[in-house]
Amino acid sequence: MEDDAPVIYGLEFQARALTSQTAESDAIRFLVGTQSLKFDNQIHIIDFDDENNIISKSVLLHQAGEIWHISASPADKAVLSTCYNKTSESRVVTCGAVWSMPPEWESGSHESPDDPHNSHNPQNLELLCHLDNSAHGNASSVLWEPMGDGKRVISLADNHALLWDLTESSTQATISSSATLEGKGQLKFTSGKWSPHHNCTQLATANDTAIRGWDLRTMSQIYCIENAHGQLVRDLDFNPNKQYYLASCGDDCKVKFWDVRNINEPVKSLEEHSHWVWSVRYNHSHDQLVLTGSSDSRVILSNMVSISSEPFGHLVDDDDLSDGEDNHQDEKSKEPLQDSIISTYEEHEDSVYAVEWSSADPWLFASLSYDGRLVINRVPRALKYHILL
């Protein structure tokens, strides 16, 4: 049972921003934002044909500036948000904005990936609204309300977390509430995550070495994990199935798993990367699968069975039990489940700043390195069957 070889796609520009198209549940589709100071930046829409192992891409122009962060609306396939650098009068400002893809992008500018320089005449993104507030400084990321109707976003700007309401088909954005991080020195949110649990009323943010939880109803802090990592915390992700579980990664090369009810000690800590870990993602369906990307140019897929919502393997439905009971029990008794590294992917040659699971296929993920290389990989089949059966 050979696993399929990874599929590699190269961008012309350097890139850091990657997201899967959250609202798309059929096609495997990723969005990549480029970073170039001299040319018009682009958003590459990467479609992956799983059966034929073929990548097809579309390019949309993002002329506002180089993209540092990208995220897609959970409700509308065509809507996305970016954080981008705007250079004006020898000042560099990072802004947030909500965009809409032009309706005909899919049919119009569909290109073969084999023809890399054929990006002439790409279409522009259509600006819906700016998430702009000059009083609140540089935006580091924009977060959509998970599983929401695409009407609410949070932007993290320097030391502020701003909750926006999008109205008028997202063309109007108004700040409904905000929270400010206060303390000594220049505090700045490095990243954040909107919790899908508790009716989407919680937010987790990272600044320096601390992780903080916020209640969005009161915009007040719920918990604070000081010194969650030895150095800067780079990324966070919520366990999609266990409401109190949170994964974090940072410059101390570690990935830590927290139960936010007990913030003194991490539940689990991994130290597999040999440099900073920039990104951590739980699989949306099988939360034992955790993906991490690091500036040691590696992507690591771990199987954290012991702290997953399925610590004893996949729960079998009653119907299945009636006919296959014995088999399952045998299987469980002879295979003790242990946390392990499933695989280390070394296709990248530069730092990997972003990894993302596909929202359509839970067994597929993409990783993006700084040199513009996007690699699409699959969970090894053996493991997939092990989890499923």
Place this chain on the structure above:
Amino acid sequence: MYIRSSRRVHGMLKLYYGLNEEGKTVDQAESMNPCDINGTHFDPEVYLNKLRRECSLGELMDQESCMVKQIRSLDSDMQTLVYENYNKFISATDTIRKMKNDFKKMEDEMDCLSTNMAAITEFSAHISGTLQDQHAQITKLSGVHTLLRKLQFLFELPARLNKCLELQAYSQAVSSHRRARCVLQQYSHMPSFRGIQDDCHAIMDKLAQELRQKFRDGGSSAEDLSECVELLLQLDEPAEELCDKFLSHAQSRLEANLRGLEAETDILEFIDRGCNEFVSSLCLVIASYQELFVNRPQEGNLASKDIPHMAIGKLHAFVDALATCYFSLVERRIQEEKSVGDNSLLVRALDRFHRRLQAVAKLLPGSAVPSQGTEIVVRAARERIKQYLAALQSFYLDSLRDVRQALAAPRLGGSSAGELLSSLSASILNQIKSVLASVHLFTAKDITFSNKPYFKGEFCSQGVRESLVVNFIKFVCQSSRQFCESAGDRGGSTPPALLLLLSRLCLDYETSTITYILTLTDEQFLVQHHSPVTAVAALCGEARGAAQKLLNHYVKVQGLIISQMLRKSVETRDWVNTIEPRNVRAVMKRVVEDTTSIDVQVGLLYEEGVRKAHSSDSSKRTFSVYSGSRQQTRYAPSYAPSAPMDTNLLSNIHKLFSERIDIFSPVEFNKVSVLTGIIKISLKTFLECVRLRTFGRYGLQQIQVDCNYLQMYLWRFVSDENLVHFLLDEIVGSTAHRCLDPAPMEQSVIEVICERG
């Protein structure tokens, strides 16, 4: 004829006197000869005929004259004999006649006697008849007398007993009472006797009371006590109760002893006092108890059969209970003995303790006390080992604290780290040795318990070797590892120099010290490995792991310190609007200085290590700056150099890529590897930070200057200078990429600036 008759008379006489004449043999031989004139069968006719026939006349004449002569002599002889015998006969006749008269007289007297005797008999019978009545009366009287005396005794008994009681002559009283008891019992239906009996009972009760009182009294001596018990037993006091009382009495005294013990402070005195007071008293009690209850001869109705059995049971329970108290006291006391300075005191105390308990063992075979005592000793030894381990550990931690202070104290002169290491390692070793010596006392030959199986086997192997030595070594490794973990999250609370020093310490342990210590232990304690023990190799592996971890951590911490400087310097500056570079930034100089001092620090403890051959012009390399218009082809690496480079370097870079640089990777135990690790971490941080910024023209130029400066100084520290080249190339390349107006500075200008410093 005459002759014949004379012969016959002669013969008769001869027969009468019984004489044996000479010629008797001839006579017998010739007795049948009829010619023998002296023979019995002499026949004169035959003789004469023979003579006449044979002899001549002359001869006959001679014969005849001889014959006549012989007849004459015979006649005279006969006359003499007759005369003599006649006289005798006369006197005999006289005598007989006289006897005849005497007998007659005697007969008369005999008659008289017999009559007298008859009279006497008659008299005697008469007297007897008269005295018969009186005799019976006397016998009866004498019986009455005896009875009366007994009765008198009985009547006097209460008074006597009272008097005895007054004089405290208890034993006499008891024996008196014992004599009277049966009688009183027998006649108790008679009122008078009953009164006596009641009186006696009252008195005896009083007596028993008094005895019990005396028994209960703490003051009386053991001998008194035993006497009391003896008497009470004779008074039919229940033995069981007595046992209980005896024991409870003894118990109160022994408990007083125990209470006295509690005040004692010095362990040796404590044990001494315990032995001399408690254990001796206990032995005494056991001995007298056994004397009284267990070994006493079976006295019929007094001691029922199961008294010894019951008594032994009680004694065991008693001894066990008291011993438990004592042991708990001893154990508590031993536990208080925490000072590990002088072990000999404790060992001696334990030895005494153990020795004295053997006495109990002899007195009371089958008691659990001695084995419990041994167990206490064993436990104490175990506890001791634990304490020594704790002492060793705290000593180690104290030493570390000292080392840390010494490191923190600003001291010049490079030898300090090396000296600290050697003094630390020497003092630890000394401490281990002294602890081993102390523990060794437990197994000394003159200690009674040293030949117990525990002290021969388990104590040496499991106790000393495993629990003490191996655990200590493990502790050293463990605590070293902890330095890595705690420091990692809290931003380096451990001074890096200490990490380095510990790493070297662990490495030394791996190479030699562990083997030395374990060999020493095995030799001193003649460890026989009955149970599996930790192998030297496993410990060495652990030490090596710890050393590796410490060194890795050292690299990480030092790299982090430099990284932090670089990061701050990149993050805080406005690179778009910076001015044209005139100097190398101060932070770069600081980086080089720090790296140099780290180099010195590591050099003190670790060997140089191997490095690749240097190119002669390492410091003169130029950095390639990518042209801004460079368009990347799809799979081409972003770092593809555009400036001319020698092919060797290019291939090296490719090689680097094929090998991939692990930034926080394990380092080797040498200076070059350590420094390489630190520089790798620092430069990678630099690179990542640069990529997050946007640069103006002069920003790029400043980075160029800085990188050139780093290149000039850092290459010498690393194992492969190409690594530095590559990372610095990356930094400059990335900067150029992030530059709004990438106009690189002339190499010559850069060099001038760098040389100016």
